[in-house]
Amino acid sequence: MAKTMRWIAAGALAAWWLWPSGGARVPATLQAAVLSDGYATIEDGRRIVTYDASGAVRETVAAALPPDTHVVGMVGGAGVVYRDGTQVVVGLLDDDGSVLDPHRFGRNVRKMCAQTATNQHRWAVMWVEHDGQLWIVRGPTRRGAAELVAEPTDDIRAQAAEDYCGVASAEDRTVMLWRGGGATFSAVCDAKRCGGAQRVKLDARHKIAGYGCTSDGCAIVTRSAAALQASWMWLRNGKIEWTRPLPSAAEGTRVTAAGAGKQVAIAYGIEPEPVVRVVDRTGAMKAVWQAPSETVPGLAWNGSALLVAAYRDGAVATSIVRP
Numbered sequence: 001m002a003k004t005m006r007w008i009a010a011g012a013l014a015a016w017w018l019w020p021s022g023g024a025r026v027p028a029t030l031q032a033a034v035l036s037d038g039y040a041t042i043e044d045g046r047r048i049v050t051y052d053a054s055g056a057v058r059e060t061v062a063a064a065l066p067p068d069t070h071v072v073g074m075v076g077g078a079g080v081v082y083r084d085g086t087q088v089v090v091g092l093l094d095d096d097g098s099v100l101d102p103h104r105f106g107r108n109v110r111k112m113c114a115q116t117a118t119n120q121h122r123w124a125v126m127w128v129e130h131d132g133q134l135w136i137v138r139g140p141t142r143r144g145a146a147e148l149v150a151e152p153t154d155d156i157r158a159q160a161a162e163d164y165c166g167v168a169s170a171e172d173r174t175v176m177l178w179r180g181g182g183a184t185f186s187a188v189c190d191a192k193r194c195g196g197a198q199r200v201k202l203d204a205r206h207k208i209a210g211y212g213c214t215s216d217g218c219a220i221v222t223r224s225a226a227a228l229q230a231s232w233m234w235l236r237n238g239k240i241e242w243t244r245p246l247p248s249a250a251e252g253t254r255v256t257a258a259g260a261g262k263q264v265a266i267a268y269g270i271e272p273e274p275v276v277r278v279v280d281r282t283g284a285m286k287a288v289w290q291a292p293s294e295t296v297p298g299l300a301w302n303g304s305a306l307l308v309a310a311y312r313d314g315a316v317a318t319s320i321v322r323p
Helices: none
Strands: 030-035 038-043 047-051 057-062 070-074 077-084 087-093 099-105 109-112 122-129 133-140 149-157 164-170 173-180 183-189 198-200 207-213 217-223 228-234 240-245 255-260 263-268 275-280 285-290 298-302 305-312 315-321
Touching (some): 030 077, 038 305, 087 109, 122 164, 164 207, 173 207, 217 255, 285 315
Parallel strands (some): 030 070
Antiparallel strands (some): 070 077, 077 087, 087 099, 173 183, 207 217, 217 228, 298 305
16 A cells, blocks of 8 residues: 555445453454455454465555445555535545545445455445445456446345345455345346346245355355344345254354355354354355454455454454365
8 A cells, every 4th residue: 555556447244242351442344355465454444454375464544434445456456435414435545544546436324334345356335325226336456357336226225225235255246245125135146237136935934144255156144033044045046945053153243244255254153262164055064163253254265265354462463264
């Protein structure tokens, strides 16, 4: 993140406790992203850390951005996406915490959607306008990919998204998921446009906690009165293939999820330490990481390498896992 960087337009998440006994402030949001040459994390919009491909810290930047700011990997370095009044701001992050040449999108933003789509191909963030229309801004992580696109999804009215809306990477595509009026829908976007909405047959009594996707399906995590469960949805038709409980989930835990290759990583809280499990389309599930953390870790896949961003002793602690 250098001062010479310029915007190139053509080129989960939260703690289940926030105040540990020592009194140190734990971030309410800890999100991870993929850069063209490594990774980045953001804590409540106030601290952005970049890492090399091994997970070693490269640079730390203090910022004063909104708490729900998204960090993404743009051509040129780490970038941020956040709501500012009635619009969404997108721009590269400078090394003093300011935003270089910010671009504004949207007309009358009602709310930002959950999650950040981020991988080695591209990134995306979604929001809902006051007229109920879903908007998405997406761009390349590296040079040579498709250009930045910010647009309304013209054929999708979100009546929508009153209960949930989110976005996730699916290799070189992006998957939108939203729920309103008890009905759940998904749509798949490529580099140029988003396809039409299709119905997803999820139990409307179960709240959506997060999801991650592969090239052909998504693992959607939902919360019932007593448990967390993951359901596999096929992208080609929105059908649910299986539903499995997530073992030993702590009551009320937050969830983060991200997919790559043929598997989806899901992070959630159990006692005494949070865990990351991977699932695939067959329903197979295994733990690949468990360690002390004062938050549910943030996750980001760069190819076959999974960054797990935990939080302990007042700082982000990263691990690279290759399930």
